Amino acid sequence: MRTLDRRHLITGTLALAGAGLPALSAPAQGAPRAPTLPVSRTEEGQSVIYDAYTWQRRELTKKLPLGEPWPREVDIAAAFRRFGLDQLPAFAPAALPVPSTILPDVYLVNSTPNLAYLVDGGPEGLILVDPGLETNVEAILKATEALGFKRSAIRWVINTHAHFDHSWADAHFQKLGARILIGRADAPAVEKGTQITAKFALGPKVSADYPTLKVDWPVDDGEELRLGNKMLVAIATPGHTPGSTCYWMQLGGKNVLFGGDTLLFDYRLGAQALAYSDNPSYLRSLHKVARFASSPGVPVRWDILLPGHGTISLDRADMDVMKGVRQVQWDIDMGEQIKALPFADDDYRKLMFGRP
Numbered sequence: 001m002r003t004l005d006r007r008h009l010i011t012g013t014l015a016l017a018g019a020g021l022p023a024l025s026a027p028a029q030g031a032p033r034a035p036t037l038p039v040s041r042t043e044e045g046q047s048v049i050y051d052a053y054t055w056q057r058r059e060l061t062k063k064l065p066l067g068e069p070w071p072r073e074v075d076i077a078a079a080f081r082r083f084g085l086d087q088l089p090a091f092a093p094a095a096l097p098v099p100s101t102i103l104p105d106v107y108l109v110n111s112t113p114n115l116a117y118l119v120d121g122g123p124e125g126l127i128l129v130d131p132g133l134e135t136n137v138e139a140i141l142k143a144t145e146a147l148g149f150k151r152s153a154i155r156w157v158i159n160t161h162a163h164f165d166h167s168w169a170d171a172h173f174q175k176l177g178a179r180i181l182i183g184r185a186d187a188p189a190v191e192k193g194t195q196i197t198a199k200f201a202l203g204p205k206v207s208a209d210y211p212t213l214k215v216d217w218p219v220d221d222g223e224e225l226r227l228g229n230k231m232l233v234a235i236a237t238p239g240h241t242p243g244s245t246c247y248w249m250q251l252g253g254k255n256v257l258f259g260g261d262t263l264l265f266d267y268r269l270g271a272q273a274l275a276y277s278d279n280p281s282y283l284r285s286l287h288k289v290a291r292f293a294s295s296p297g298v299p300v301r302w303d304i305l306l307p308g309h310g311t312i313s314l315d316r317a318d319m320d321v322m323k324g325v326r327q328v329q330w331d332i333d334m335g336e337q338i339k340a341l342p343f344a345d346d347d348y349r350k351l352m353f354g355r356p
C-alpha cells in the first residue's frame, strides 16, 4: 500500500492539470517523408506510441490477480496467452517500424534495442540522437536514405549518455563525417572506452575491440546547441551516468524532451545498479527537469517525451517527469533499489489492477 496513494495522487493531480491540452495532431507541413505510427490513448488519457514490450506488461498488470506472483520473464509468454495479450494489436508492434515520422522533422530510424531519432536541421544537415549499437549503423543509414536524405547529410550525432546501447556507433558516424556531441562528464567514457560505456556487458572480445573517438563537442549544462535550423538546449542530468544529458527542443509550439535513459514513459527509470550510478544525483536531475524554465519564472511544460527505450509520449510528458521524481524520491526514502521497470512492483500492480 505504501506507494499506492502517492501514485494515485500524482496521476490524479496531473490528469486534472493536463485536461486542457489537445492531443498532438498529424504533421502540418506537407506530406511526411515516412508513415506516422499508430497513436494510442492510455487509460490516463495520454497519447502514446506503444512498443509491444511495454504494452503487454502494462496490460498484464491490469489483469493478473494481485494474489498471484508476477511471472518470471521465461514464463511471461504463457501469462500473455492466458489474458489474450499474445496477439499484438496493430498499435503495439513487436518492433516499431523504421523509418517512421514521429513529429514534423523528427523521424525514428532505429527501434531495437534503443530508439534513435533523426532530426531534420534543414539545408545544413541532419541531427542523429543516440545511434546506439554498431550493428545499427547500416539500418540507420538505410532509413535515412529511405527518408530521402543523403547519408552524408548526418552532420551531428548527439548522445544522451555514454552507454554502449546509445553511443557505440558514434565512432562509425564520425568516420562518415558527423560531429559527436555528448555531455562533458561522459566524454572521457567514449574517448577512452571506460566502464561507464557499460561495454563489459558485451563480453571480453567485443569489449577489447570497442571503438573510441575524440569528442568534437563536449556539451555543458544549459548550452544552446544551434544545429542547422533547430535549437536544442542541454540539461545536464547526472545520475544514470555522470554525463547523462537531456535535451529540450521546441517544435511547433510544443516542448519536446529527449530523455535518454533518465526519463522514460510511466514509471520506467534508468537502470541504477551499476557502480557509478548515483541515485541522489538522479533525483536532483529529475527535479531539475521538472522545474526547468525557459527563462526565470517561465517554467517549461513538457509535452512530448522521446525516450531512449520503450514507449513514446506524444502529450502530457510532464506526467512522466513527475512520476519519475516521485518514484525515485520514494525509493531513496525507503532505502530501496531503483527499479528500471515497474511491472513486477506490488504498488504499481495495485495501482494498475482493474484499470480499463
Ligand SMILES: [Zn+2]
Binding pocket: 161, 163, 240, 261, 270
Ligand atoms: Zn543507459
